[in-house]
Amino acid sequence: MEVAALVALTLLLGxxxxxxxxxxxxxxxxIREEAEQAEFAAEASVVKGTAPKKQKQEKQRSRKDKATxxxxxxxxxxxxxxxxxxxxxxxxxxxxxxxxxSCADDRTVRIWSTKDFLDREHKCLRAxxxxxxxxxxxxxxxxxxxxxxxxxGDAIRIFxxxxxxxxxxxxxxxxxxxxxxxKAPILxxxxxxxxxxxxxxxxxxxxxxxxxxxxxxxxxxxxxxNNSYAAVSPCGRFVASCGFTxxxxxxxxxxxxxxxxxxxxxxxxxxxxxxxxxxxAFSNDSHRMVTVSKDGTWKLWNTNVEYKKQQDPYxxxxxPCVSSEGSLAALSPDGRVVAISDGSNLAMYNAAxxxxxxxxxxxxxxxxxxLRFDVNGRFLVCSGDKAIRVxxxxxxxxxxxxxxxxxxxxxxxxAMKQRLQxxxxxxxxxxxxxxxxxxx
Numbered sequence: 001m002e003v004a005a006l007v008a009l010t011l012l013l014g015x016x017x018x019x020x021x022x023x024x025x026x027x028x029x030x031i032r033e034e035a036e037q038a039e040f041a042a043e044a045s046v047v048k049g050t051a052p053k054k055q056k057q058e059k060q061r062s063r064k065d066k067a068t069x070x071x072x073x074x075x076x077x078x079x080x081x082x083x084x085x086x087x088x089x090x091x092x093x094x095x096x097x098x099x100x101x102s103c104a105d106d107r108t109v110r111i112w113s114t115k116d117f118l119d120r121e122h123k124c125l126r127a128x129x130x131x132x133x134x135x136x137x138x139x140x141x142x143x144x145x146x147x148x149x150x151x152x153g154d155a156i157r158i159f160x161x162x163x164x165x166x167x168x169x170x171x172x173x174x175x176x177x178x179x180x181x182x183k184a185p186i187l188x189x190x191x192x193x194x195x196x197x198x199x200x201x202x203x204x205x206x207x208x209x210x211x212x213x214x215x216x217x218x219x220x221x222x223x224x225x226n227n228s229y230a231a232v233s234p235c236g237r238f239v240a241s242c243g244f245t246x247x248x249x250x251x252x253x254x255x256x257x258x259x260x261x262x263x264x265x266x267x268x269x270x271x272x273x274x275x276x277x278x279x280x281a282f283s284n285d286s287h288r289m290v291t292v293s294k295d296g297t298w299k300l301w302n303t304n305v306e307y308k309k310q311q312d313p314y315x316x317x318x319x320p321c322v323s324s325e326g327s328l329a330a331l332s333p334d335g336r337v338v339a340i341s342d343g344s345n346l347a348m349y350n351a352a353x354x355x356x357x358x359x360x361x362x363x364x365x366x367x368x369x370x371l372r373f374d375v376n377g378r379f380l381v382c383s384g385d386k387a388i389r390v391x392x393x394x395x396x397x398x399x400x401x402x403x404x405x406x407x408x409x410x411x412x413x414x415a416m417k418q419r420l421q422x423x424x425x426x427x428x429x430x431x432x433x434x435x436x437x438x439x440x
Contacts, residue, residue, distance in 0.1 A: 334396070
């Protein structure tokens with residue numbers, strides 16, 4: 001009896017000890033989580049006075065988001081870039097074609113190497129955004145720096161990319177952010193390829209033109225009731241905007257021969273849509289523009305005109321498409337392919353014929369919030385959740401092959417014929433490789 005009682009007592013004590021240890025462990029975990037939440041809330045409240053309760057709710061939501069990971073595959077999917085722990089909000093390619101920058105609500109900017117896009121592993125470098133989130137990112141023309149728009153600070157912060165002795169890059173933020181000037185939420189930012197100015201646009205009707213030191217050179221009132229999109233042209237001469245009205249307005253930012261700022265002058269308008277314009281995009285040489293509208297069409301324009309002599313851009317193509325609030329447009333650098341987003345779906349068209357080449361559905365778990373071709377026109381990238389999707393530009397290869405075949409028929413010089421045939425063979429080989437590649 002005594003032995004049995006002793007065994008029972010030992011088992012009871014063991015169970016009690018286990019329960020106490022479990023309770024202590026849970027409490028430690030709760031204390032750790034509470035400390036993390038308090039630290040996060042304290043940092044946020046320093047920046048913008050955000051209540052800890054709201055941060056706790058956001059943290060709980062982020063855990064739910066993590067549990068339901070969006071899966072996606074497609075024959076043209078080259079890769080999915082997945083280093084961010086938060087939702088990606090903006091993308092930008094460097095002008096030298098070597099890098100892709102992405103920012104997310106995880107307080108980081110990631111710099112990806114474009115040469116890794118077809119590899120299984122996708123390495124990237126991380127720049128931390130202290131006490132804030134970067135919602136927009138743009139590379140400088142020399143690809144040695146980038147600017148960000150701060151969600152809480154409502155200002156531009158510049159980061160320099162510094163090469164260390166071992167050849168790797170590190171990032172250093174400028175000591176001061178640009179001053180706050182906008183009264184409404186920011187819509188887009190940009191840097192002129194000439195390196196002469198920075199643009200910021202907000203959702204009201206204001207656009208500011210800045211010098212690189214943070215001084216406002218000029219302000220534009222677009223008079224469009226609200227802005228839905230704005231951007232700097234790839235040539236660095238123009239700033240354009242669209243909004244509630246059914247046209248796109250384009251201004252030239254003028255500088256003197258000595259590099260001094262002169263004025264912002266109205267250049268031309270794109271008129272022809274019957275409803276407000278969601279977004280637009282330029283070709284690499286700024287000679288073409290594509291617009292997508294609430295009227296259910298996209299339009300391609302020739303903007304290589306002498307606007308100073310009152311010559312208007314002229315319409316090249318009008319194509320029916322599916323669009324919705326927040327739809328984006330992208331035009332391949334050579335102007336051969338148009339991409340239009342509608343929610344989480346993508347459509348790719350031949351720009352010359354207007355033919356729908358590809359329809360890609362459910363690319364992200366949420367609406368696509370950025371869409372752009374790389375500078376060589378090989379890839380189309382987009383974001384809409386924690387992943388960045390990289391697609392092969394198969395329609396671009398097909399369009400290039402078709403154009404070269406037409407040129408081959410007209411060629412009279414034998415050397416030219418041989419050169420064109422070789423280029424056709426190379427493009428066809430590249431297309432065959434893309435179509436035969438395994439899905440990521």
